[in-house]
Amino acid sequence: GVVGVVAVAAWAALECAALAAPYAPVATADAESGAKAEPAPGDALAPWRAGAEFAVWMLFIYACDRTDLVARGEKHTSQKSFWCLWGLICLAAACTVRSCRAPRVLAREQTEEWKGWMQLMFLLYHYFAQAQLYNAIRVYIAAYVWMTGYGNFLYYQKTGNFGAVRVCQTLFRLNFFVVVVCVALRNEYMLYYIAPMHTLFTLFVWLALRIARARNDDARVLVVKVVSTLLLTALLYDVEAVFRFAFGWQPMRALVAFHDPLHPEFTDELHEWRFRSGLDRYVWVFGMACAALFPVLSKALARVDAAEAAARRAIRGAVVAALLGAIYVYHDAVFSLDKYAYNGYHPYTSWLPILVYILLRNLTPALRARYVHLFTFLGQVTLETYILQFHVWMKTTGLNGSPKFLLVLIEGHFWLNFAVVSAAYFLVSVRVFRLTCALRDALVPDDARDLPRALAVLGGVVAALAAAGHGLRAALPAPLAALIPGSGQFRAVAAASASAAQAAYHVAAAEWGVAHAADAVADKQRTAAIIDTYANQAARVGALLPFTSALAGLCAAAAAVVVEVAPAAAVLFPAAGAVCAAAASVSKACCEADASAAAAASRGLAEAKPRGGTFAGAALRGFWAAFS
Numbered sequence: 201g202v203v204g205v206v207a208v209a210a211w212a213a214l215e216c217a218a219l220a221a222p223y224a225p226v227a228t229a230d231a232e233s234g235a236k237a238e239p240a241p242g243d244a245l246a247p248w249r250a251g252a253e254f255a256v257w258m259l260f261i262y263a264c265d266r267t268d269l270v271a272r273g274e275k276h277t278s279q280k281s282f283w284c285l286w287g288l289i290c291l292a293a294a295c296t297v298r299s300c301r302a303p304r305v306l307a308r309e310q311t312e313e314w315k316g317w318m319q320l321m322f323l324l325y326h327y328f329a330q331a332q333l334y335n336a337i338r339v340y341i342a343a344y345v346w347m348t349g350y351g352n353f354l355y356y357q358k359t360g361n362f363g364a365v366r367v368c369q370t371l372f373r374l375n376f377f378v379v380v381v382c383v384a385l386r387n388e389y390m391l392y393y394i395a396p397m398h399t400l401f402t403l404f405v406w407l408a409l410r411i412a413r414a415r416n417d418d419a420r421v422l423v424v425k426v427v428s429t430l431l432l433t434a435l436l437y438d439v440e441a442v443f444r445f446a447f448g449w450q451p452m453r454a455l456v457a458f459h460d461p462l463h464p465e466f467t468d469e470l471h472e473w474r475f476r477s478g479l480d481r482y483v484w485v486f487g488m489a490c491a492a493l494f495p496v497l498s499k500a501l502a503r504v505d506a507a508e509a510a511a512r513r514a515i516r517g518a519v520v521a522a523l524l525g526a527i528y529v530y531h532d533a534v535f536s537l538d539k540y541a542y543n544g545y546h547p548y549t550s551w552l553p554i555l556v557y558i559l560l561r562n563l564t565p566a567l568r569a570r571y572v573h574l575f576t577f578l579g580q581v582t583l584e585t586y587i588l589q590f591h592v593w594m595k596t597t598g599l600n601g602s603p604k605f606l607l608v609l610i611e612g613h614f615w616l617n618f619a620v621v622s623a624a625y626f627l628v629s630v631r632v633f634r635l636t637c638a639l640r641d642a643l644v645p646d647d648a649r650d651l652p653r654a655l656a657v658l659g660g661v662v663a664a665l666a667a668a669g670h671g672l673r674a675a676l677p678a679p680l681a682a683l684i685p686g687s688g689q690f691r692a693v694a695a696a697s698a699s700a701a702q703a704a705y706h707v708a709a710a711e712w713g714v715a716h717a718a719d720a721v722a723d724k725q726r727t728a729a730i731i732d733t734y735a736n737q738a739a740r741v742g743a744l745l746p747f748t749s750a751l752a753g754l755c756a757a758a759a760a761v762v763v764e765v766a767p768a769a770a771v772l773f774p775a776a777g778a779v780c781a782a783a784a785s786v787s788k789a790c791c792e793a794d795a796s797a798a799a800a801a802s803r804g805l806a807e808a809k810p811r812g813g814t815f816a817g818a819a820l821r822g823f824w825a826a827f828s
Contacts, residue, residue, distance in 0.1 A: 220299055237620060247642035250757040254635045257628055258384050263609060265591035266385060272605035273302075275329040276614055282328040289320065296573040303569040305498050305562045311347060314561075316575030318343060319582045323589055326603060334539045335546075338479065341394075342550035343557075345480040348398050349487025354494065361408045365648050367403075368655070372640045374399050380522065391457035391586055392602055393476040399476065401484040404429065408488070422492045430485045437481045437663040461600055479546050486551040490558070497562075499748070505565055516563055522554045566656050584629040584636075593625040626699070 236448070300307045322807050323334050356362060364513045378395040382388065389396060415421040435442055447456055447470060457469035490497075504515050530552050532547045562568050578585070594603035595630040605660050610617040645654050 203659065209287065226507045247639065249634050250638040250642070251786045253631070254380075254639065257632055257635070258380065260628065261381065261588070262384060265420055265595055269596075269661055270818045271608040273412060275327070275604075279328075279330065282324060282330050286321065286324060293317070293572045293574040298573045300569055300571055303375065304564065305494070305501060305568060307568065307571070308348075309571040311351070312566070312576040313571045314557075314575075314579065315344065315347070315748070316577065316579030317572070319585060320575070320578060322587060323593070326589060327594065327606070335485065335535055335542050338542070338546055339553050342483045342546070343554050345397065345401060346487040346551075346554050348492075349402045349405055349484035351487075352402055353488045353491035356406065356409040356413075357491070359733075360413065360416070362406065362413060363648060364651055365644070365646060367406060369640060369644050369653065370402060371399060372644050372658075373636065374402070376639065377584065377587060377636050380557070381591070385591070385599075387600055388458050389455050390472055391478075391590075392514055393472065394586055395583070396473070397477045397480070398454060398735035403664050404433075404537070405488060419492075421759075426485060426489050426492060429488065430482065433481055433485060437474070437478050444470075447473065457587050462597065462602060480550065482547050483554070485551050486554070490555075500677070501562065511781075519563065524561055527553060529555050530598060541795040550767045563791065579624075581629045581633040588625060588629050593754070594626055595622060661763045 209410050211806075290546060298309075300309050322337055322340055324330070325337050374395055378389065379390070408425050409416055412421060413426075420734050436446055437443060447453060451472070456473040459469060460466055460472065507515065530549065534542065534549050535553075537545070590603045593607060595605040596603050597605075606617075607621050608617055609620055643654060643658060645651060705713040
């Protein structure tokens, strides 16, 4: 039955993709920047189709992660499998090398390529649970944050466009999909910490360059801005009172608070935000500094390219040797530490491997002129692949849960399942990326005069979604049914039918909850009965201990008396004492065994959970069984 459902879902997905192709932008120049995509001319229904397909994908995401329609499995943690797969991917990617349209230092294709290969290793790190790569993944995330400072600084300095339209387009691109997923799955915003972190640092870059923007061409002013931003960031994160003041007020606190069900020992709801954003609190400022020094680096590399062949080789050789020496010292002193020790050094040292990569990747004109297209393509959808790995590629543990399990469509065949699930995962990621761009173009106007109305509409939509996610959805179907075209009698029948269906659904959901509760109570009663049985056995055996101990003492005393009267008969008493001592030892062992069994049963009682999945999953399985 599950295979049939998956086949139908895959067919529907492909049909939606084919129908949506005319309005979907083929690519965007800057995925995180909010750059507008070209809509299909004369197609007024394009935004509606985009919204409809987006809703279909949200249902697909919910079905994959929050129902038991699709099975889940344990992660495959083989290092050999991980590195062999990574090697094959790199080999395939090497066949897609292309030439840049405008070769230069850190061209757009190159930065997308950089994001692509880092994201792919980041995803495989989670899929194969390769904990030994933690330090490398932290550097990759720092590189993403570095690009936030670098890319936004370059854009604002070059264009001078600090308008509200540009800011709203960027924030829409970063947060729309995240917010919808949070509302649909009842997760907290901080579960997808990349989004709030990039949002905050993007706004910080905008603010830094917005102040005295007329003097952004003055190198001295830029130095003052970068240094001031660095000092203010240190003040924000390193002074407890300032951090609490900045993020402890509502609604800011509600946005960045996180309650981790896997780590209830963290009682401070701002802990996760401080830890995640604090690890990369300085690297985006380093990105701003690199953007400010971008002309200097470009001129220096141009001078090296124009030098004589011998001098050029000598300079490049010296640069490579110095960079490799620096990275060797960094690896030996910092990178090789365990994750907890490394986290303490990461905010202050993550800039070094980033700088080494940039210089090595752009050292020669041949390296600057080419890029790996496969990684560049994947680099455009990093936000979507990051979010969807939780719910479509893997499965979470529930509300605010981490992706601790694999999504399994084909049981017993790991690699075949990996191929099928990965294909569906990347298909959904690309479609959601293009749909987000299409919806952004439709919902965020280019004219600043229309922006307040658009923001009001977006706010209303988000509020409605949030209300629906918190229980008011139960009151919606019946009134909506009354809006169906037709006579008043027909609409009344439709509304009554919808109300009856609502009532039946909620009664079934309530009965499902009662059944789960009864099952849990039965489990606890069975466990409690087992505990009581073992406790009674322990009490009965334990009652023998005083008697056997006293009897052994009596035998010892009697032996002392008989030794004086009849020494030959005295040997009987030590033997009897030994028997009593043995009986006492056996009783003690029985008591310990029963106590261990009772403790195990009590742990089972404390950890007992209702069996089965969600009501939605059971209902869908029932419908499928009824019609198949």
